[in-house]
Amino acid sequence: MLQKNFSTETILANLRIDELNEMQKAAIEAAAQNDNVILLSPTGSGKTLAFLLPIMASIDKANKKSQALIIVPSRELALQIESVAKAMGTGLKITTCYGGHKREIEENNLIQPPALLIGTPGRLADHIRRGNITTETVQTLVLDEFDKSLEAGFVDEIAFVISSLTGLQKRFLTSATEAVEIPEFAGAADALRLNFLPENEAPKEALAIQTVLSPDKDKLETLFKLLCYLGARPSIIFCNHRESVERVSQALTEKSIVNTFYHGSMEQRDREVALAKFRNGSSNFLVTTDLAARGLDIPNIRYIIHYHLPATEDVFTHRNGRTARMDASGTAILILSSDEKLPPYIKSPVLGIDLPATNEVPEKPKWTTLFIAAGKKDKVNKVDIVGFFTAKGDLKKEDLGLIEVKDFFSFAAVRKSRVSHLLQQIKEERMKGRKIKIAVAK
Missing domain, CATH: 3.30.70.330 (RRM (RNA recognition motif) domain)
Known part of the structure; x- marks a missing residue:
């Protein structure tokens, strides 16, 4: 139950949510009764609200110091959480810190300490070293998508940030997979573990998996024919490298297929433009790296196209987590060249797609x-x-x-x-x- 400053019912009304799901209810109850909680739940299941509600319950509105910190692996996830937190309507000051824009803007926002701070490991560590964050007053820590942060090489930064939180009392860790071992410095050895993952982390039934064969090692022509076959339904095309993303995007543009691309080397504003175009239907196709497999809440994505095979099962799972969210349906399509085989971890029935001989370019966005x-x-x-x-x-x-x-x-x-x-x-x-x-x- 939230403090008198905040009403759960009011917050849910502000978010236009009628009722919490079972995972969220269990997580909130666990956080109220335990100092440390690990929540494993699929992408798109509502983990953000599962930890934000306990955070709001723990914050003393009269205390003008920073009281809670959320560490995330990407700026996109940070911005998504910030959006939900502000929409809750608590009136608390919330500040987000991430790379890709001027640090001075964040420094100005940190002069008056925010009650809730959200950020990526590197930028948070930088602010702490500069004395911009009142670390000793932070009592609640959330490591959201902690497995992705560890995979991305943020171990040293996260360890430094946690070691700086001398007043830490509660920890809440979330992940969409249980494949990564939690390091000792997280201080969660005694954590209560809530596992809402499907057995063996199998893809949800709403997700269909299909393949299409490319006669050439270069899959560009096959991708073009596939998009013509699928039509203008919102689709994300995953590549393994930034250079490939731009090459694929340019090739599609030359074939009159309206698309936008998105990767980690782009300027922040360019990334925002790309995502805005995809979200609002100005572009139905987003070509991207695995950066977009986490933290982007874009509804109604119909197809996930694996232009390059995912490196691991975890990557495959998180890419596919962009579609078939909640009650929606979706399809993951893997493009296989003649020397590629279906990864062994794909156990679901897989249908092949036979592309027609004629191609009609998808309808351009309105x-x-x-x-x-x-x-x-x-x-x-x-x-x-x-x-x-x-x-x-x-x-x-x-x-x-x-x-x-x-x-x-x-x-x-x-x-x-x-x-x-x-x-x-x-x-x-x-x-x-x-x-x-x-x-x-x-």
Whole structure:
């Protein structure tokens, strides 16, 4: 049960959730009765809320120091958790720290200590070394997707961060797999273990697995034919290397297939643009590395395409975790060259796909993503953007799709047929009293 400062019912209402699932109920009860908890549960099952509710229960609103810390393996997961935490409506200060943007922005946010701090291991360690975080007051630690953090080589940074938390009292570790041994420095040797993973971590029944054979070692032509066969359903195409991601994306573009790509070497804003386009339907195909297999909450993904075979069973599981989430269905498709075989860990019945001789390029998206050079820090919200586009740009509400407002910029999906007229109408107009750059996102 939450403290008097927060009502569970109010939080769930703010999140538009009617009821917690069994895993979440068990995790919350375990956290209330045990100092250390390890939660194993599949991707997409709601682990974020399972640890955020106990965190909110532990925070003393009168205490103006940092009281809880969440360590995550990627900036995308950090931002996703931040979004859920803020949507809970507790009024607590929440700050996120991650690489890829200016450290000075975070330093300013840390001057007044946040009650809840979310971050990636390297950036958190950097702030601690600089004295920007009040580590001695942190009492609750969450290691979310701890197995991925360890696999990614963050061991030293995580060990340093944990060693700096001298007032630590509670630990909550989560993972979608039980394949990784928990190191001693985590301090969770006596943790209560909750295992909600399917037996043998088998793929969910909602996930179908198929293969398609590529006559060439270079699979580009087979991928093109496959996308023509599948049509414009939202799909993620996984490659094993950043260079391959850009090569595949460029090849598809040259064949008139609208797509976007996403990998770890991109600038943060470019990554945000790519994800916004995929989320809002301006692009139905996302070409990416395994970076996107964790922490991205993108609904309604129909196909996962393994352009390159996954290196391990864990990678296969987490890639596929992007589709068939909760009650949805989805299909994982592996493209196999003549010298490749189906990995031995795939036990489910696998159907082959025979591609037709003729190819029809998938229908192009009806949406275009606009970049708006203002965000939350500029006091701009979704209502402001909708009002501006409808009043000054002659748009109807049905001409507007998904709108995302970040700290310093925003994205809006606009019906492609209306973009030119909109930009012409608003080029001399002001939003909230100032001229703001608005253009098609590149």
